[in-house]
Amino acid sequence: MIRIEFEEPTSSSCACCGKATIRLTRFVYRDEDAYAVYYAQYTLIMKKRG
Numbered sequence: 001m002i003r004i005e006f007e008e009p010t011s012s013s014c015a016c017c018g019k020a021t022i023r024l025t026r027f028v029y030r031d032e033d034a035y036a037v038y039y040a041q042y043t044l045i046m047k048k049r050g
Contacts, residue, residue: 007024009022010025
């Protein structure tokens, strides 16, 4: 069985626009053994450049 463990999101400022950037960390377990880890990061309402 696959199980995903959720860490609390962290927040920082985007280097190019200063808006809030959210980073998510997730741990994946298969049959209760560590199987994978993944990260997702996104910026809220990023301004267009150019």
